Each structure stands twice: as C-alpha cells, then as structure tokens.
Amino acid sequence: MSERSARSRATILKAARELVQERGYGAVSMDGIAARARVGKPTLYRWWPSKAALILAAALEEAGEVFVVPDTGDIRADLSTLVVRACEVLGDDDLRPLFAGVVGAAQSDPPTNAAVKEIHHALRGPNQERIIAAQLAGELPQGDPELLEDMLVGAMWYRTLITGGPIDRAFADTVVAKVLGEPTT
Amino acid sequence: MSERSARSRATILKAARELVQERGYGAVSMDGIAARARVGKPTLYRWWPSKAALILAAALEEAGEVFVVPDTGDIRADLSTLVVRACEVLGDDDLRPLFAGVVGAAQSDPPTNAAVKEIHHALRGPNQERIIAAQLAGELPQGDPELLEDMLVGAMWYRTLITGGPIDRAFADTVVAKVLGEPTT
Numbered sequence: 001m002s003e004r005s006a007r008s009r010a011t012i013l014k015a016a017r018e019l020v021q022e023r024g025y026g027a028v029s030m031d032g033i034a035a036r037a038r039v040g041k042p043t044l045y046r047w048w049p050s051k052a053a054l055i056l057a058a059a060l061e062e063a064g065e066v067f068v069v070p071d072t073g074d075i076r077a078d079l080s081t082l083v084v085r086a087c088e089v090l091g092d093d094d095l096r097p098l099f100a101g102v103v104g105a106a107q108s109d110p111p112t113n114a115a116v117k118e119i120h121h122a123l124r125g126p127n128q129e130r131i132i133a134a135q136l137a138g139e140l141p142q143g144d145p146e147l148l149e150d151m152l153v154g155a156m157w158y159r160t161l162i163t164g165g166p167i168d169r170a171f172a173d174t175v176v177a178k179v180l181g182e183p184t185t
Numbered sequence: 186m187s188e189r190s191a192r193s194r195a196t197i198l199k200a201a202r203e204l205v206q207e208r209g210y211g212a213v214s215m216d217g218i219a220a221r222a223r224v225g226k227p228t229l230y231r232w233w234p235s236k237a238a239l240i241l242a243a244a245l246e247e248a249g250e251v252f253v254v255p256d257t258g259d260i261r262a263d264l265s266t267l268v269v270r271a272c273e274v275l276g277d278d279d280l281r282p283l284f285a286g287v288v289g290a291a292q293s294d295p296p297t298n299a300a301v302k303e304i305h306h307a308l309r310g311p312n313q314e315r316i317i318a319a320q321l322a323g324e325l326p327q328g329d330p331e332l333l334e335d336m337l338v339g340a341m342w343y344r345t346l347i348t349g350g351p352i353d354r355a356f357a358d359t360v361v362a363k364v365l366g367e368p369t370t
Contacts, residue, residue, distance in 0.1 A: 026293030103346055104292020107285045108211030120348055146350060147340065147359055154340030155332065161288055161346060163305055165331060174332055179363075 012037040012044060013058040020055060021094045025101025030054070052105040052112040059098035060119070063089045069127050075134040076180055083152050084172045090160045091167035100160055124149065141181050151179045197222040197229060198243040205240060206279045210286025215239070237290040237297040244283035245304070248274045254312050260319040261365055268337050269357045275345045276352035285345055309334065326366050336364045 001009070015036035019028045030051050034041045048054035066085040070078050089095045106113040124146075131145040140148065155175055159165040186194070200221035204213045215236050219226045233239035251270040255263050274280045291298040309331075316330040325333065340360055344350040 024293065024295070026295075100292045104289040107289020107346065108209065110209070110211075116347060117349055124348075143363070144359060147356070147363075150340040150343050150348065150350065151336065151360070151363065154343035155335040156339070157347060158335050158339035158342045161292065162301060162342060163309075163335065164302055165335065171332065174329060175336070178328070178332075178336065 008037075008039060008043065009047065012039060012047075012054070013061050016055050016058040017062060017094075017098060020058075020097050020101060025055070025097055025104065028055070049111065050109065052102055052109055053115060055098060055105075056102045056112070056115060056119075059095070059102060062098065063095050067123055069123075069130065071130070075130055075139055078130075079152060079180065080173075080176045083156070083176050084169065086153060087156055087167045087169070087172040090156055091171075096160060103157075103161060141179075148179060152176065193222075193224060193228065194232065197224060197232075197239070198246050201240050201243040202247060202279075202283060205243075205282050205286060210240070210282055210289065213240070234296065235294065237287055237294055238300060240283060240290075241287045241297070241300060241304075244280070244287060247283065248280050252308055254308075254315065256315070260315055260324055263315075264337060264365065265358075265361045268341070268361050269354065271338060272341055272352045272354070272357040275341055276356075281345060288342075288346060326364075333364060337361065 012033065016028070016033045019032055019036055023032075028051065030041055030044055033051075033054065034044055037044075044054060048057060066089050067082070069082045072078055090099060102112065103116060106116045127149055128145055131140060131148060134140040135142055135145060152175060156167055156171070159167050159171075165171075197218065201213070201218045204217055204221055208217075213236065215226055215229055218236075218239065219229055229239060233242060251274050252267070254267045257263055275284060287297065288301060291301045312334055313330055316325060316333060319325040320327055320330060337360060341352055341356070344352050344356075350356075
C-alpha cells in the first residue's frame with residue numbers, strides 16, 4: 001500500500017469510528033463515512049464490501065490485539081490478561097459499539113457472519129493448543145478446552161449484547177477465578 | 186382482542202417465522218411478511234412498530250417460555266432445566282435465527298435494544314430472588330448472583346451469536362455442572 005493509500009485508509013477508519021461513537025452503529029452509512037473522511041464512496045468500496053466490513057476493520061485496528069492471548073509462558077496469567085483486556089474494550093463506551101454493531105450485523109448479513117467467524121477461528125486455534133497443553137500439564141482444570149474458553153468470554157459478550165450489565169475489572173477477575181479455579185496439581 | 190384479530194395476529198407471526206427460517210433474518214421485510222400473511226402492511230404496523238418488534242413477538246410466542254426458570258422447589262434442578270431448554274431452542278436451526286436476528290437488530294436499533302433489555306429484566310427479577318435465597322440456604326455456590334446467572338447462559342449466547350459452536354445437551358449439562366459445582370453445605 002502506498003503511503004498515500006495508507007493515510008487515506010487511516011482517515012476512513014477514524015471517520016467510521018467517530019461516527020459510530022457519535023451516532024450509534026445503526027445510524028451510520030457509507031455515505032456518512034465518505035463525507036466525514038472527505039473521500040468518494042468508490043474509495044470505500046474499493047477496500048471494504050460493506051459498512052459492516054469497514055467498521056469491523058475500524059474496530060480491529062483500534063482494539064483487535066486485545067483478543068489475542070499473550071504468551072508469557074504462564075497460561076493462567078495469560079488467560080486472565082485476555083479477559084481483563086477484553087473487558088476493558090467491551091466495557092468502554094466508545095469501543096463497545098464498534099464490536100457490538102459488527103456482531104449484530106453478523107446476525108443478518110452472511111458475509112459479515114463469515115468474517116466474524118473467520119477472525120474467531122484464527123484467534124481460537126493457538127489458544128486451544130495452549131489450553132490443551134496446559135490441561136495435560138495440570139495447570140488448568142480438565143474438561144472440554146473449547147468450553148473453557150467460551151466460559152471465560154461468554155458472560156462478557158452476553159452482557160455486551162443482551163443485558164447491559166457491568167463489564168469491569170471486578171467482573172473480569174471473578175469470571176477468571178470461577179472458570180480457572182485452582183490448578184489440578 | 187377479537188377472535189378475528191387473534192387469528193390474523195397468529196397468521197402474521199407464523200408468516201414471519203417461516204420467512205426468517207427460509208431466507209434468514211436479513212432478507213425478510215415487512216412487505217414480505219404482509220404478502221405471505223395476505224394482510225396489508227398497515228395491519229402489521231398497527232401491532233408492531235418495526236420488523237424487529239414483529240419477529241421478537243414471533244420468537245417469544247414460539248419459544249419464549251423456555252427462558253422462564255421453572256419453580257419445582259429445587260433451584261439446582263430448575264436452573265439446569267432453564268439451560269437445557271434454552272439450549273434446545275438456540276441449538277435448533279429453525280428457532281435460533283429468530284432470537285439471533287432480534288438480538289442482532291438490537292445492536293443497531295435503540296427501540297429493539299430497549300425491548301430486549303425489558304424482557305431480560307422482567308425474567309431476571311424472579312430468578313435473582315430465588316438464586317439469592319438458595320445461596321443463603323447453601324444450595325448454590327456463594328458469590329455475585331447476577332454473575333452466576335450470566336455464566337449459566339453466557340457461553341450459550343456466545344456460541345449462538347459469535348462462534349457457531351455446538352449447543353447440545355452435553356454442552357448444557359457441562360455448563361451447569363461447572364457453574365453450579367457442588368452445594369456448599
């Protein structure tokens with residue numbers, strides 16, 4: 001990507017983020033993003049096939065790294081970091097609408113659904129390998145490793161998408177303590 | 186409601202359910218529902234302000250009762266029943282799209298969001314009273330009662346809305362066992 005393209009892309013993603021934060025996901029259009037970014041709509045569609053795809057890119061650029069489990073060698077600490085960081089993002093009034101809007105759009109738009117699932121599966125692969133290895137080493141509770149991961153983040157997404165309940169540090173710590181329990185050895 | 190109105194309402198809700206099941210939530214419109222039900226669009230808008238509100242009513246009429254915790258006097262059995270029944274609904278290829286579609290729409294449409302939260306809070310009140318009483322009686326693990334409820338159903342909604350992972354009886358039973366653990370007395 002040329003430097004000019006990169007600048008243009010960054011301007012568009014910033015415009016998309018600002019508009020979602022100001023107006024809510026449902027009230028943002030490709031027209032509105034183009035106007036805010038001072039580019040033509042064809043420029044938007046050159047890079048992203050839909051509003052959902054553009055806002056997904058904006059969300060990931062802003063905070064996508066928090067959904068990657070760090071690797072310090074201590075799986076329990078790393079999973080705790082994952083949940084705490086993800087709760088910081090989904091508990092943030094500016095960032096939550098980006099992710100919630102895209103996940104919402106995924107329920108009625110098949111390409112967005114496929115994009116969300118693709119990201120999910122790319123992130124999950126390495127996590128699952130590490131969780132399984134840690135279970136074998138007795139560092140994590142036994143049982144379905146996929147369920148362990150889903151229980152770490154499920155309540156957080158449930159609050160994000162349905163209940164509106166608090167997503168703060170106390171919540172993150174309690175979920176982690178409940179799901180990880182004590183090591184088995 | 187007159188008998189004729191009740192019949193008309195039932196026909197419309199059935200048409201909405203069928204269309205979501207056949208085409209997916211995103212491809213269904215108020216026009217399409219009116220045509221399938223052989224009524225005018227004004228009839229739809231007389232009862233429901235939006236497509237999301239209509240499909241929410243259709244979803245609740247079909248399977249809304251599963252989200253109410255039964256009361257047999259045994260809170261552990263009742264919470265298990267809740268999760269098993271909800272997993273039957275969200276694991277069903279015909280029913281899941283109704284609920285997922287409405288929760289998805291709630292992320293970009295404020296009135297739908299308010300309707301989903303209102304239903305959630307109406308269901309949650311009695312559940313929380315029973316959970317708190319059971320915790321005091323030592324029949325459930327101690328700790329934040331709201332978190333206990335959210336962990337029972339959070340992973341199920343996470344799989345419904347994001348991962349597409351299996352939502353079956355084994356999943357329901359494992360979640361319940363993990364969250365409820367052993368009684369504390």
